[in-house]
Amino acid sequence: MPSCKISPPWSFLLSASKNSLQSYELSRLSHAANLRKDITALVDQWVEENSSAMLARWLIENRERDCSSSDRVCSDIPAEVAARTASDNFLSDFDPRRSPDHGRT
Numbered sequence: 810m811p812s813c814k815i816s817p818p819w820s821f822l823l824s825a826s827k828n829s830l831q832s833y834e835l836s837r838l839s840h841a842a843n844l845r846k847d848i849t850a851l852v853d854q855w856v857e858e859n860s861s862a863m864l865a866r867w868l869i870e871n872r873e874r875d876c877s878s879s880d881r882v883c884s885d886i887p888a889e890v891a892a893r894t895a896s897d898n899f900l901s902d903f904d905p906r907r908s909p910d911h912g913r914t
Contacts, residue, residue, distance in 0.1 A: 825833065 822830065822833070
């Protein structure tokens, strides 16, 4: 974005009536508020884009680290442990043959 120096319209400001100055003030405040909204939206977008890029970088680095260490780790885990699923943790004591209501009371 090119920076342009904006100088106030001195001849108008020095010769304007009170009502004209108030109107000019309100128009400048409105313009400043619109710029603030635009800047806020741009900063939010910038933060979001940087966060996405940093997440991608973190995933790249962790996948590389996991791939290099997974051969060593996976060989130490017994096959029956590696084949377990997350539900095995929650349903480890569940036996459907135990009762017709499947353990619910």
